[in-house]
Amino acid sequence: MPFSRADFGPDFHWGAAAAAYQTEGAWQQQGKGPSIWDDFTRRKGTIRRNEHGRVAADFYNRFESDLDLAQGLGLTDFRFSAAWARVLPEGVGTVNPPGLDYYDRLVDACLERDLNPWLTLYHWDLPSALQARGGWTNRNIVGWFADYAQAMAHRLGDRVPHWVVLNEPMAFVGAGHLLGVHAPGRRHLGAFLAAAHHATLAQAEGGRALRALLPSTAQVGTTFSCSYLTPHRPGHANDAAATRRADAILNRFFVEPALGLGYPLAEMPALRWLLERYQKPGDDQRMRFDFDFWGVQNYTREVVKFSPWLPLQWATLVPAKQRGVPCTDMGWEVFPESLYQMLKQFSAYPNAPTLLVTESGSAFPDVSTGGRVHDPARRAYLQAAIGQVLRARREGLDVGGYFAWSLTDNFEWAEGYGPRFGLIHIDYDTQERTVKDSGLWYRDFLGGQAVTEQGNAASSEPQTWPLRSV
Incomplete structure (x- = not known):
């Protein structure tokens, strides 16, 4: 069905997202301290082609x-992250003035452009x-x-x-402390x-801490990675149970404590x-917080089957390539409906706040x-994902925004610079930027042009602003 931006209403947030380590570069400039990703990328074999984020997209300077x-x-909106070690090189103690000055300038630059x-x-x-003091395994990190x-x-x-x-x-805890494929590279259930x-x-x-200091009009939220999960063999009791266990870990583990429901341990x-071993009296209350919004970050679905070789979870994910389905360069199944399904799942919680799609790409x-x-x-995926958000809104779900991942190509963690998610292409040899066709489609859609049955906006030619920059 054809649709346009107007179908989402005037208050819907339209944006793109980025992250400090993936884009900023400037890893040692103006007093910035090292991070666990600076350390992790120096270890041979952790990143494809031994790449790193020391320059990345050079966003710090550009x-x-x-x-x-x-x-x-x-x-209308731009989501970015701050580098903790740029603000506090030791993680605690004395603030680095140039680091805070940088984010001052970045925020002002957004506001000057009505972003x-x-x-x-x-x-x-x-x-x-802080990693040297135990990092996330040290309770003092709170x-x-x-x-x-x-x-x-x-x-x-x-x-x-x-x-x-x-x-x-779940991504930085699981990939960094259990699977060991992300910083800090640990593989230990206790960690x-x-x-x-x-x-x-x-x-x-x-x-x-934020709400105590911010104006009453400020919105405080957090984001969750998630995947729509389906059993490998529909109707098979063991696969169904495995899917419920995987859902408890991948989709519910951090959401439910914030709601005062505790960890989803009935399935595990x-x-x-x-x-x-790690909980203390009163933690159930300390884990609660009424967020103003949740960011839903979904890229694919996963198919789950029972596995007797994986204790505790007794479940494994069936790779998309083994299932013979279309895949992205990350090996993820192309399944935009997953976004709708996860919006529906999170909206079903009593007292769920407004949802925003804070990453999709x-x-x-x-x-x-x-x-x-x-x-x-990528253009077809972007259109399909936005269509799934509209589907959710038409069913009455409180979904307030969509942020494409990502604004520009960037350092994609353990995958290095191979996979490209950006609306804007970067030539890493020259740092030249070129808006991709997907970015032009997004521009035309946000400009009010309807999406046709064939999935095209009317125009894809540059208008009165630069298509490229260096």
Whole structure:
């Protein structure tokens, strides 16, 4: 069915997102301390082609021209993260004035371009100095994080209307402390559970620290990674039970404590005695916080089957390539309906706040010809995802915004610079920017042009703003 921006109403937030370590570069400039990703990328074999984020998209030095491009796309909102170690090089203690000055300038530059700034406090780049003291496995991190949140609120609270506490806690806890494929590279169940519990506490404590200092009009939220889960064999009891267990870990683990429901241990009773090692009296209340919004970050669905070889969870994910379905460059199934299903799942909680899609995107190959970057698969995915958000809104779900991941190509963690998610292509040899066809489609859609049955907006030619920049 054809649709346009007008179908979402005048107050819907339209944006794109970015993250400090993935885009900023400037890893040692003006007093910034090292982060766990600076350390992790120095270890051979952790990142494809041994790449790193020391320069990345050079956003630190190019943010004004990148925001010009964002404005030219017609975005109303821009989500970015602060690098904790840029603000507090040791993680605690003395603030680094140039670091805070940088975020001052970035926020002001957003406002000058009528881009609402959405500031994420933590997007995975813990200061190395705190990792040396145990990082997320040290309960003291709850206080360290609250102090960092207060420093940011004191400086920027008068101009930033939307705050995000954590980016995808299950991702940085699970991939970094259980699977070992992300920083800090640990593979230990105890480290995972300790980090998970402390992140749950920090999620709420960070929210309280912000709300105590921000104006009453400010919105405080957090984000959750999630995947729509279906059983490998429909109707098979073991696969159905495995799917429920996977859902408890991947989709519910950080959401339900914030609502005062505690951890979803009914499906995973074996975790109860392990978590009790890290919980203290009163933690159930400390984990609660009434967020103004939740950010839903969904890229795909996962198919789950029972596995007798994986104790505790007794479940495994069936890779998309084994299932013979269309995949992105990340190996993720192309399944935009997953976004609708997760919006529906989160909306079903009593007292669920407003939902926003704070990340949604796809990595596909780009084809550069004649000064243009063609990416038809990404454009089709973007349109389909937005259509699924409209489907949710038409069913009465409280969904208030959509942020494409990402504004520009960037350092994609363990995958390095191979996968490209950006609306804007970056030539990493020259740092030249070129708006992709998907970005032009987004611009035209936000400009009011309806999406036709065939999935095209009427125009895809540059108008009165630069298509490229260096």
